[in-house]
Amino acid sequence: MSTGTGLSNHAFAMPRLGGHDQTSKNNTTCQFQMPLHYPRYQKRDYQTMPEWKLDCLLKQYGLPVIGDVNQKRKFAMGAFLWPSQYE
Known part of the structure; x- marks a missing residue:
């Protein structure tokens, strides 16, 4: 169907x-x-977030947890920030 x-x-x-x-x-x-809430972090939060917390956040939303910490930060910012917040 x-x-x-x-x-x-x-x-x-x-x-x-x-x-x-x-x-x-x-x-x-x-x-x-589906997590209950959309993450409300700002760009500066992602830039200083420890790797273990990024891993937990990405896993919670079913997103891939691969790469080094900088790749994970970039991916999280791209996934959760609006374009105007990312720049």
Whole structure:
């Protein structure tokens, strides 16, 4: 069944009550958890944020946690700041 979004339904599968991951036939996890709040950090916060905190933030939003700390900062700023805040 098509939802009109061009995405398959399993892309947004929510975990069942009880917090266990749902596993598809391919043994890949199909879990999406929307954080309650959009991060409200400013550019200077990302520039001084320790790497462990960047890792936690990116993981919370299901974003890739790869690269060195400068690459993670740049990615987080690009993902969470409006263009006018980024410059």
